[in-house]
Structures are given as structure tokens and as C-alpha cells.
Amino acid sequence: MTRIHNTVRIEKPVQRVYDYVTTPGNWPAWHPSSLGVSGATDHSLGPGERVTEEFRVARRRGRVVWTVREREAPRRWVIDGRVEGGGSGTIVYALTPDANGTTFERDLVYAMPNRLMALLDRLVLRRRVEAESIEALRRLKGELEREAV
Structure with a gap:
């Protein structure tokens, strides 16, 4: 299992x-x-709801079905994913309010479908996934802080 944590x-x-x-x-x-999503995409999802995401992670394209496992609005949200062709992952969002905003934490834990992919992850893929995760949170901050109050 690989874990990537960003704040x-x-x-x-x-x-x-x-x-x-x-x-x-x-x-x-x-x-x-995230290249696109389908299914329940227009609202904050609750336990048991699913969404399909087309992705390109570390230059690898695929499709994953995410299912919401936990929802404790507005503090915690957990989704479990199954990748077509093998592999799985869990994403946990933890949010902490303060006087001027929110600290957002994102944990990604994933397993590769076989030993060869696990080795490739250790050698190459993990660094790419980490870089994409850092960029994602940078973009998230920009998207939300740009919008009108």
C-alpha cells in the first residue's frame, strides 16, 4: 500500500x-x-453513492468507480475506489475550520494490482502521483479563493 498525504x-x-x-x-x-466524471456528479455525495471517474495518473489512463463510505459534513469524507483492470484506493478528506478559513487534508492510499506494478510504483509512479497531488491542492486553493464571496 502507498500513502500520499497533502495539506x-x-x-x-x-x-x-x-x-x-x-x-x-x-x-x-x-x-x-481527473479527466471526467459520470453518474452522481452534481451534488455532495453521501454514503453508498457512486461515481465513475476517467483518470490519467502518472501518465496511465483508466477508469475507477468511487463509492462513498463515510460522510461527516463538513469535517470528513471517505471514498473507496475500484480501478478497472485491477487496483484499489481510498481517499480521505479531513477539514478543520478556523477563524479565517479551512485546513484541507487529503490522504490517498492505494494498492497496485500486481507485484510488477507495485515495483514500478516504488521506482517511478509514486513520485508522479505525489507531484499530481501537490498540484491538485494548489489548483483547489486557487479555484476556491478566486470565486466571489
Whole structure:
């Protein structure tokens, strides 16, 4: 299993950040790996709801079905994914409000479908996934802080 943790401070109220990041239709606007989503994409998803995402991660294209496992609005959201062709992952969003905004934490834990891919992950892919995750949170901050109050 590989774990990637990122944190960003966003100058928006916690509820606004939560609603935005848990609405899959917004993902392609801020996550460079998200090429498109289908299914329940127009609202903040609750437990049991699913969405299909087309992605390109570390130059690898694929499709994943995400299912919401936990929702504790506006503080925590957990989704589990199954990648077509093998592999799985879990993403946890944790949000902490303060007087001037929100600290947003994103944890990605994933497993490769076989030993060869696990080796490739250790040698090359993980660094690319980490870079994409850093860029995603930079874009998220920009998207939310640009919008009118």
C-alpha cells in the first residue's frame, strides 16, 4: 500500500470547501488527474453513492468507480475506489475550520494490482502521483479563493 498525504490552507468557510470537494462534477476543475466524471456528479455525495471517474495518473489512463463510505459534513469524507483492470484506493478528506478559513487534508492510499506494478510504483509512479497531488491542492486553493464571496 502507498500513502500520499497533502495539506492546504484555503481562505473559505469549511462548509464551502466541503461542498466543493465532495461534489464530483468539480473534480476535473482542480485535480489534474481527473479527466471526467459520470453518474452522481452534481451534488455532495453521501454514503453508498457512486461515481465513475476517467483518470490519467502518472501518465496511465483508466477508469475507477468511487463509492462513498463515510460522510461527516463538513469535517470528513471517505471514498473507496475500484480501478478497472485491477487496483484499489481510498481517499480521505479531513477539514478543520478556523477563524479565517479551512485546513484541507487529503490522504490517498492505494494498492497496485500486481507485484510488477507495485515495483514500478516504488521506482517511478509514486513520485508522479505525489507531484499530481501537490498540484491538485494548489489548483483547489486557487479555484476556491478566486470565486466571489
